[in-house]
């Protein structure tokens with residue numbers, strides 16, 4: 191029997207699997223009858239050793255960063271979240287600074303473990319293995335980005351927005367280390383989930399990228415379309431037709447023993463197009479494939495650990511919804527659910543397991559559509 195710090199019984203959650211994904215807001219809306227806060231993401235670093243051309247938080251990256259808020263304030267705010275099920279730690283590269291690993295990341299992960307909630311870190315895994323091994327015992331999901339077939343692909347995207355030039359040899363060493371770390375951490379039993387974005391560079395390479403992710407021993411391959419925020423704002427956009435084609439191809443060639451998670455897809459069960467309905471049916475019926483509704487603004491808030499500001503997502507230009515120095519997170523979330531940006535897309539079709547588009551998806555592909563007048567077919 192395990193008791194948490196409040197002497198409450200901690201019931202071990204089931205293993206993460208296609209039938210148990212606690213980050214999906216579908217679970218909370220079904221359980222509570224409305225969107226509630228079950229997930230908190232924390233930005234613990236704006237430092238990074240890379241400057242990828244597609245970086246969704248690229249505009250916030252710095253070379254010197256200020257002090258963070260005291261950890262105790264963050265832990266208190268987490269403690270107050272009544273229905274908390276998951277946390278995520280993000281950056282920049284969250285582990286860039288070793289003091290952040292020891293003084294913030296590990297204590298937050300220990301808190302999560304003690305409370306029986308699930309944790310994820312978003313990392314590029316290009317630094318020394320030791321700092322990831324320090325984290326691994328307390329972590330549920332190591333989330334990485336993998337958009338490459340080889341070191342040339344990595345070099346082509348990884349330093350495009352860098353203020354100084356980075357040599358090809360340096361990039362190749364980082365690529366090798368990232369691959370090596372992924373293999374070693376996976377072998378050691380850590381759940382590594384590799385995310386690939388579908389964009390103008392990757393949409394015809396997804397099969398090969400998937401093969402590499404499988405060979406490295408990752409336990410999940412996540413696939414999301416790239417949306418045009420921050421550094422990615424001016425990159426070429428691919429069409430819905432190209433997206434559909436690339437997803438079908440990936441489903442044709444994928445390794446069926448590897449869990450595939452698709453997210454932020456712009457295809458909805460209320461769409462008229464037969465080709466969308468065909469793809470949706472296929473995604474629903476393929477074994478070991480899941481489609482996650484986007485947590486941002488549905489069941490998740492992001493907290494910036496440097497100033498306490500709370501956002502609906504760590505990227506995009508939505509205004510802050512509050513500050514943990516003044517308000518609890520449940521109260522901030524409650525306020526957000528009455529915000530026009532939330533109510534504009536707050537549709538839900540239970541039969542289709544769909545919570546509607548997020549702001550980025552709607553702005554990219556459905557600017558004039560009122561989803562609240564639609565229903566899944």
Ligand code: SF4
Nearest residue numbers: 460537538539544546
């Ligand atoms: S929840 Fe919204 S987007 Fe999804 S099928 Fe229903 S109306 Fe369409």
